[in-house]
Amino acid sequence: xxxxxxxxxxxxxxxxxxxxxxxxxxxxxxxxxxxxxxxxxxxxxxxxxxxxxxxxxxxxxxxxxxxxxxxxxxxxxxxxxxxxxxxxxxxxxxxxxxxxxxxxxxxxxxxxxxxxxxxxxxxxxxxxxxxxxxxxxxxxxxxxxxxxxxxxxxxxxxxxxxxxxxxxxxxxxxxxxxxxxxxxxxxxxxxxxxxxxxxxxxxxxxxxxxxxxxxxxxxxxxxxxxxxxxxxxxxxxxxxxxxxxxxxxxxxxxxxxxxxxxxxxxxxxxxxxxxxxxxxxxxxxxxxxxxxxxxxxxxxxxxxxxxxxxxxxxxxxxxxxxxxxxxxxxxxxxxxxxxxxxxxxxxxxxxxxxxxxxxxxxxxxxxxxxxxxxxxxxxxxxxxxxxxxxxxxxxxxxxxxxxxxxxxxxxxxxxxxxxxxxxxxxxxxxxxxxxxxxxxxxxxxxxxxxxxxxxxxxxxxxxxxxxxxxxxxxxxxxxxxxxx
Numbered sequence: 001x002x003x004x005x006x007x008x009x010x011x012x013x014x015x016x017x018x019x020x021x022x023x024x025x026x027x028x029x030x031x032x033x034x035x036x037x038x039x040x041x042x043x044x045x046x047x048x049x050x051x052x053x054x055x056x057x058x059x060x061x062x063x064x065x066x067x068x069x070x071x072x073x074x075x076x077x078x079x080x081x082x083x084x085x086x087x088x089x090x091x092x093x094x095x096x097x098x099x100x101x102x103x104x105x106x107x108x109x110x111x112x113x114x115x116x117x118x119x120x121x122x123x124x125x126x127x128x129x130x131x132x133x134x135x136x137x138x139x140x141x142x143x144x145x146x147x148x149x150x151x152x153x154x155x156x157x158x159x160x161x162x163x164x165x166x167x168x169x170x171x172x173x174x175x176x177x178x179x180x181x182x183x184x185x186x187x188x189x190x191x192x193x194x195x196x197x198x199x200x201x202x203x204x205x206x207x208x209x210x211x212x213x214x215x216x217x218x219x220x221x222x223x224x225x226x227x228x229x230x231x232x233x234x235x236x237x238x239x240x241x242x243x244x245x246x247x248x249x250x251x252x253x254x255x256x257x258x259x260x261x262x263x264x265x266x267x268x269x270x271x272x273x274x275x276x277x278x279x280x281x282x283x284x285x286x287x288x289x290x291x292x293x294x295x296x297x298x299x300x301x302x303x304x305x306x307x308x309x310x311x312x313x314x315x316x317x318x319x320x321x322x323x324x325x326x327x328x329x330x331x332x333x334x335x336x337x338x339x340x341x342x343x344x345x346x347x348x349x350x351x352x353x354x355x356x357x358x359x360x361x362x363x364x365x366x367x368x369x370x371x372x373x374x375x376x377x378x379x380x381x382x383x384x385x386x387x388x389x390x391x392x393x394x395x396x397x398x399x400x401x402x403x404x405x406x407x408x409x410x411x412x413x414x415x416x417x418x419x420x421x422x423x424x425x426x427x428x429x430x431x432x433x434x435x436x437x438x439x440x441x442x443x444x445x446x447x448x449x450x451x452x453x454x455x456x457x458x459x460x461x462x463x464x465x466x467x468x469x470x471x472x473x474x475x476x477x478x479x480x481x482x483x484x
Contacts, residue, residue, distance in 0.1 A: 002027075004058065005017050005065075012160075018045050018147060028048040029048075029050070034049055058081055069091065069164060105157065108182040115314050116317055124293070124308070126150075127306070135156075137158045137160065140314055140315075141315065142312045163193050171206075180296055180297070185220045185225070189336055211233060218238050218239075222243050222285065248264065251265050255349045259279060260279055264288065271301055281349075318442070324457050325461070325464040332444050335446040340360070357385045357386075359387045359389070362389075363393075369400055377410035383442075432456070
């Protein structure tokens with residue numbers, strides 16, 4: 001087929017485009033303000049991308065149009081598709097119809113940890129010889145990609161609860177035909193599309209109800225709301241987590257600067273000692289979920305343990321971007337209060353003597369909203385210094401918009417140190433002037449944060465004797481997520 005994607009530069013849409021081309025289709029698309037890295041990603045794969053939306057982009061020879069969920073009615077290409085009665089689908093519909101009907105679909109859902117859990121599960125299945133396919137909302141370190149088309153039966157997919165398209169406001173994961181489902185945790189999120197927490201619970205209940213009787217549901221034992229979902233499951237249920245009664249749990253957990261060592265216990269019996277190159281209780285839970293997935297598809301324990309030790313993580317999940325003047329700069333996707341709290345707590349447990357800086361950009365539809373004001377004030381407790389940049393979505397009504405000065409004041413009232421610095425140059429200057437050897441700087445945003453990572457590393461290098469070390473870093477440009 002000839003396939004045209006409207007909104008092709010979204011992370012998931014560009015990934016879908018690459019998979020469709022690998023499948024043998026002729027693929028192209030368009031977007032507004034085309035920029036790296038996704039424009040480069042598409043160009044490297046020979047996928048044309050037109051900059052700007054225009055009805056003329058919808059040519060007569062197109063067989064299928066995929067409409068991204070960042071696109072709405074009034075878009076000239078959408079209107080052209082509707083006027084001409086062309087066949088169109090959402091991203092999750094396209095994934096289902098192209099690949100999932102004849103695969104074993106492993107869907108990882110929940111508010112937090114989906115990307116890491118799905119990435120690790122895909123890695124374990126690959127190393128176990130299952131040759132899986134996967135579609136994940138992040139670039140995996142082991143594969144250097146967010147997608148893969150394998151020849152095996154399993155398809156690992158991140159089960160996003162965000163809506164599908166302007167014509168389908170239901171969650172993406174409802175299209176993914178789960179055979180094995182993971183629901184790691186549940187909290188209120190995506191306040192721009194869900195009215196309240198109950199609306200999210202309803203969506204997840206519907207997702208769980210789609211499991212076949214021969215399927216399997218893996219539920220986070222440490223999340224009461226996730227455990228509730230097990231009550232309506234039509235299939236076998238297993239739990240995982242740190243709770244003592246979990247089917248899959250961790251014991252003898254030893255965090256350290258190079259990762260975490262622990263013993264995996266299954267229904268009271270030790271399975272094996274694991275070393276994973278990740279820190280934090282949240283990553284222990286992610287690992288247990290992936291371990292349970294691997295066992296559910298038949299992998300042997302020694303192979304699973306060996307592969308976990310060689311997992312290379314996921315970009316933008318406590319990813320080290322560079323070290324200068326003895327200061328380590330991390331990039332992290334955390335944009336929900338729980339993700340912020342768990343990430344900082346994990347780092348604190350791994351290196352308790354280090355000073356931690358948290359640099360926070362309230363950017364996502366969650367992070368920008370006042371409904372999370374109190375929760376964010378409590379989330380930065382493990383940071384020694386918190387620097388807050390300006391809210392990205394300044395057009396929100398004041399009654400709905402998170403207040404940066406109030407957030408900084410609340411953190412200080414709780415005994416922490418926090419500043420609201422609306423100018424990026426002031427954030428760079430504060431870290432450069434005040435950071436000392438051994439400090440850890442965690443940059444938290446689901447966007448680019450104005451390129452602060454590189455600016456910080458350059459400023460730190462320039463302030464050190466001789467400005468050495470300019471090469472000890474990685475690069476990343478702006479990425480627009482599909483949806484939130």
